[in-house]
Amino acid sequence: MEQFASVLTKGAQTTFEEQRERAILVGVDRPNQKWSLDSSLAELERLADTAGADTVAKTTQKLESPNPRTFVGTGKAEEIAQLARSYSADLVIFDDELTPSQQSNLEKTVDKSVKIIDRTALILDIFALHASSKEGRLQVRLAQNQYLYPRLRGMWAHLASNRMGGGVGSRFGEGESQLEVDRRMVRKRITSIKRELAHLADVRSLQREERYSSGMFRVALAGYTNAGKSSLINRLCDADVLSYDKLFATLDSTTRKFELPEGREITVTDTVGFIQKLPTTLVEAFKSTLDEITGAHLILHVIDASSSEREGQRDAVDETLEQIGAQSIPRIEVFNKCDLLSDEDISALKSRYPQAIAISAATGEGVEELVKRIAQAASAADTHMSVLIPYAKGALVAKAHERCHIVSETHEEQGTAITMFVPQSYVSAFQPYLTNDGTPQQPCPQ
Numbered sequence: 001m002e003q004f005a006s007v008l009t010k011g012a013q014t015t016f017e018e019q020r021e022r023a024i025l026v027g028v029d030r031p032n033q034k035w036s037l038d039s040s041l042a043e044l045e046r047l048a049d050t051a052g053a054d055t056v057a058k059t060t061q062k063l064e065s066p067n068p069r070t071f072v073g074t075g076k077a078e079e080i081a082q083l084a085r086s087y088s089a090d091l092v093i094f095d096d097e098l099t100p101s102q103q104s105n106l107e108k109t110v111d112k113s114v115k116i117i118d119r120t121a122l123i124l125d126i127f128a129l130h131a132s133s134k135e136g137r138l139q140v141r142l143a144q145n146q147y148l149y150p151r152l153r154g155m156w157a158h159l160a161s162n163r164m165g166g167g168v169g170s171r172f173g174e175g176e177s178q179l180e181v182d183r184r185m186v187r188k189r190i191t192s193i194k195r196e197l198a199h200l201a202d203v204r205s206l207q208r209e210e211r212y213s214s215g216m217f218r219v220a221l222a223g224y225t226n227a228g229k230s231s232l233i234n235r236l237c238d239a240d241v242l243s244y245d246k247l248f249a250t251l252d253s254t255t256r257k258f259e260l261p262e263g264r265e266i267t268v269t270d271t272v273g274f275i276q277k278l279p280t281t282l283v284e285a286f287k288s289t290l291d292e293i294t295g296a297h298l299i300l301h302v303i304d305a306s307s308s309e310r311e312g313q314r315d316a317v318d319e320t321l322e323q324i325g326a327q328s329i330p331r332i333e334v335f336n337k338c339d340l341l342s343d344e345d346i347s348a349l350k351s352r353y354p355q356a357i358a359i360s361a362a363t364g365e366g367v368e369e370l371v372k373r374i375a376q377a378a379s380a381a382d383t384h385m386s387v388l389i390p391y392a393k394g395a396l397v398a399k400a401h402e403r404c405h406i407v408s409e410t411h412e413e414q415g416t417a418i419t420m421f422v423p424q425s426y427v428s429a430f431q432p433y434l435t436n437d438g439t440p441q442q443p444c445p446q
Contacts, residue, residue, distance in 0.1 A: 021090040023053040024083050028072060028096060029062040035276060035312050044095050044119060051126050056087040070109065071102045081110045091115040093122055096277070100151045120147060120279040127282065135200045142193045143285040149186045152179055216403070217266040217378040217423070220293045222321060223302035224313035225273030228336040231361035232302060233270045253292045260375045262405045269296065276316040283323060294326045298377045305335035305349060305358065332357065332373055339363050379405055382421035387433040390415040396429065
C-alpha cells in the first residue's frame with residue numbers, strides 16, 4: 001500500500017547514490033492541443049529526471065481521442081511492451097492521466113516487472129520528494145491517496161492465483177476481501193489527513209489574519225515551476241529560499257518582509273510553482289497554500305523569458321490562477337532570466353508586452369524598475385492625509401513611518417506635522433489628528 005502510494009519515491013531517493021531507473025515516455029498527439037507533443041514530452045523528460053529516472057526511449061501516436069481500454073491503440077500498446085523488453089525499462093510514463101482501467105489493461109500487456117504510471121503519478125512522486133514542512137507532506141499524502149483510491153482494484157488479483165488453491169473457501173475471493181479492506185484503509189487515511197490539514201489550515205489562517213490586520217501590503221509570487229520565483233524573493237528580500245534549476249525545487253510557501261524605498265514595509269510570499277496539466281488533486285490538496293495567492297493585494301506573475309514554451313507556460317499559470325479564484329487580483333507580469341536573451345529579443349518582448357517588466361533575478365537587472373511598480377501598486381489605494389500628532393502619541397508617529405508613505409514631516413510646537421499617503425486600514429487611526437479642512441484626499445496619484 002505505502003509503496004504504491006508513491007510509485008517512484010523509494011527509487012528516486014536512492015537513484016542518486018545507486019542506479020537510476022530507465023523510463024519509456026509515451027505521448028498522444030490529439031487535435032487542438034495547446035502544447036506541441038514534442039514540447040510536452042520534453043517537459044515530461046525533465047520531470048522524469050527530477051524524479052530519478054533516465055529516459056531511454058520515447059514513442060508517440062496520433063489519435064482523435066484516447067482508446068478507452070489502453071489509452072493508445074492495441075498495436076501501440078504491444079509496441080510499448082516490446083520497447084520495454086528491448087531497453088530493459090523499469091517503468092513506462094504516459095504524458096496524460098490514465099484511468100484506472102486503462103492502467104490495469106496496460107499492466108496486463110506490458111511485462112509485470114515494468115511499472116505503468118502517468119504524468120499525475122510522476123508529479124505526485126516529485127512533490128513527495130520535495131515536500132519538507134509537515135503541511136506540505138500532508139498535502140502530498142492527501143493527493144496521493146485520492147489518486148490511489150480508484151486504482152486499488154486489481155492490486156490483489158495475484159492473491160487468487162498465487163496464494164489460493166481450489167476447493168472449499170477459495171470461491172469467496174480473498175483478493176476481493178483485501179480490496180475492500182484497503183479501500184476502507186485509504187478512506188480512513190484520507191479522512192485523517194484532511195483532519196490534520198484542517199487544523200494546520202486554522203493555524204495558517206490565524207497567521208494570515210495577523211498579517212492582514214497589520215495593514216501591510218501583500219505581494220504573492222506566482223509562476224510556472226522553475227521560472228525563478230525563489231531567486232526573485234531572494235534578490236528582493238535578501239532571503240535564503242532554496243533555489244535550484246529543477247522542477248518543483250520548492251513546494252512550501254515562504255513569506256518575507258520587504259522595505260520599499262519610501263520606507264514602508266510590505267510582505268512578499270513565494271508559492272508553489274504551476275505546471276501544465278497540473279493534477280486537480282494537487283490543486284485541492286494545496287488549497288491552504290494557494291490561499292496565499294488569493295489573499296494578496298498584488299500578484300507578480302513570474303515568467304521564464306528564456307523558455308521556448310513561455311507562451312504556453314504563461315497561459316497555464318493564467319488558467320490555474322482563474323481556477324483558484326485569483327483572476328481579479330491586480331497583476332504584474334515579470335519576465336525573468338532576461339540575461340539569457342539578446343538585446344533584440346528583449347526589445348521584441350517589451351514591444352509585445354508593454355506593461356510587463358523584463359528582469360534578471362540572477363544579475364539584478366530590471367529589479368529596481370520592478371520595485372518602483374510594486375511601490376506604485378502599494379500606494380494606489382492610499383489616502384492623502386495631513387495630520388498633527390501630539391508628542392504624547394509618539395507610537396502613532398512611528399506607525400506612520402512604518403506603514404505609510406511620508407511626503408513631508410515637521411516638528412511644530414503642538415506636535416509632529418506629517419503629510420503622507422495612508423493605507424485604508426490606518427485611516428481611522430489618523431482621522432482625529434487631521435489638519436486643514438479635515439477632509440482626506442483620495443486616491444494617491446500614480
